[in-house]
Amino acid sequence: MNLIERVVAISRRRSPWICRLNAGSCNGCDIEITPLLSPRYDAEQLGVELHGTPKHADIVLISGTLTLRSREAILDIYAQVPNPKAVVALGSCPASGNVFAGSPLVLSESLDSVVPVDVWVPGCPPRPQAILDGIARAARLLEDGATKSQLQNWQGRLS
Amino acid sequence: MNTVWSYLIAFAVWPGLLFAAPLGWLELWFMRKLVARLQGRRGPPFFQPFFDFMKLLGKQTVIPRGVSRGIFLALPLVSVGAVTAALAIVPLPGNPVPSLPGDVVLLLYLMEVPVLCEVLAGYVSRSIYGQVAAMREALLSLAYNLPFLVAIIAMAQEAGSFRMSALQAAPYGIVHLLAGVTFLLALPARMKLNPFSIANAEHEIVADSHIEYSGPPLALFKLSHAVELVLLTELFAVVFIPATPWPLVNLLVYLAAGILVLGGVTLLATATARLRLAQAFRFYWVWGGIASAVTMAATLVR
Ligand code: SF4
Numbered sequence: 001m002n003l004i005e006r007v008v009a010i011s012r013r014r015s016p017w018i019c020r021l022n023a024g025s026c027n028g029c030d031i032e033i034t035p036l037l038s039p040r041y042d043a044e045q046l047g048v049e050l051h052g053t054p055k056h057a058d059i060v061l062i063s064g065t066l067t068l069r070s071r072e073a074i075l076d077i078y079a080q081v082p083n084p085k086a087v088v089a090l091g092s093c094p095a096s097g098n099v100f101a102g103s104p105l106v107l108s109e110s111l112d113s114v115v116p117v118d119v120w121v122p123g124c125p126p127r128p129q130a131i132l133d134g135i136a137r138a139a140r141l142l143e144d145g146a147t148k149s150q151l152q153n154w155q156g157r158l159s
Numbered sequence: 160m161n162t163v164w165s166y167l168i169a170f171a172v173w174p175g176l177l178f179a180a181p182l183g184w185l186e187l188w189f190m191r192k193l194v195a196r197l198q199g200r201r202g203p204p205f206f207q208p209f210f211d212f213m214k215l216l217g218k219q220t221v222i223p224r225g226v227s228r229g230i231f232l233a234l235p236l237v238s239v240g241a242v243t244a245a246l247a248i249v250p251l252p253g254n255p256v257p258s259l260p261g262d263v264v265l266l267l268y269l270m271e272v273p274v275l276c277e278v279l280a281g282y283v284s285r286s287i288y289g290q291v292a293a294m295r296e297a298l299l300s301l302a303y304n305l306p307f308l309v310a311i312i313a314m315a316q317e318a319g320s321f322r323m324s325a326l327q328a329a330p331y332g333i334v335h336l337l338a339g340v341t342f343l344l345a346l347p348a349r350m351k352l353n354p355f356s357i358a359n360a361e362h363e364i365v366a367d368s369h370i371e372y373s374g375p376p377l378a379l380f381k382l383s384h385a386v387e388l389v390l391l392t393e394l395f396a397v398v399f400i401p402a403t404p405w406p407l408v409n410l411l412v413y414l415a416a417g418i419l420v421l422g423g424v425t426l427l428a429t430a431t432a433r434l435r436l437a438q439a440f441r442f443y444w445v446w447g448g449i450a451s452a453v454t455m456a457a458t459l460v461r
Binding site for chain 1: 201210361362373
């Protein structure tokens, strides 16, 4: 790894820009993201910036129960995020469907079956500091080149 | 030294990219840190703008379907090139470029190019949000350019020449004061800061006109914005701050004045909420217009 690659890798950890994706959430998880930007948790110290468009994001925070209709949207938005990227699943909903599992319009599957998830943040809703920790862990994975999408691309290049 | 070389050095080294980029990042950091401190937060680390830039350089570029590749990639390059060239004309101490007759006109023209690039970037992106941002940017530039251009033209009238060095050396007077105030009036909108952050209203229209940009082209747009901050603050300092005979003292005074202006503009940005386009337009054509008229009148009565 030469110097420039090293600096870029460090920058990936120091500048994780996030974008929210609500895949059918009850809004509980999304509301818990807001305090991250407030004086109390101040995610900007870690270089986190909230962006509205997936084109500017490094880390996608996906919250909520996956529904039959949101599956397409998740795939579409995930594809728009430029590589290298990481996915953080917020709350219990993306993992299992939570209390909504089994409802007629709910895809009772884990988010992992739609897009590769790097960090799971459990809780219903998770605490803000847990979300911040999840972002920091995803940022470290980006630095190490160890997110699932980075590993897949790497294997794709080798084979 | 050969003239071509002096232009190259002015563009690439001082006051061009090699110094302007770190200076721009420093100014960006200063603004972000000041906003954070005013809001009771800790704020970003010192190297944050640099990390943002390097990270974007290492990302993939996604070009939306149906967008012409050439113009999509050329716009950020043109934007950075134009602001850096504009900065290279500003007679900062130690600038190797010789003073040309009429370089004020060239400077004003070059300063419009990044605005034009942003408008085009919004329109070529085929994103509806990008197009709204481009439209707002174009309209807003019609508003803030009235006081901005009048401030510089009044100074040229006062100095009796369209040469940057003549503007810098003009004897200090009341016109400096009036034109300086008129210039400051236009500054927040030129920097796209808060009461006039209409074209980059992140919660209304998602993002600015770079909404479809990603990776290195976005990094170049961010760099262009950073250099533009340096250009605007240093232009203010060079034209409106009285120069001393010592170049080193001048340089320090200019840099300090730049940081001071940024601090004031940032204070205004944190203390205010965003205006609507029509309100901003009215503000610039009424109050900016009055300030411009007073400034022009002052140059004539002498
Ligand atoms: S995990 Fe809980 S808070 Fe979050 S979206 Fe699901 S039900 Fe709502």
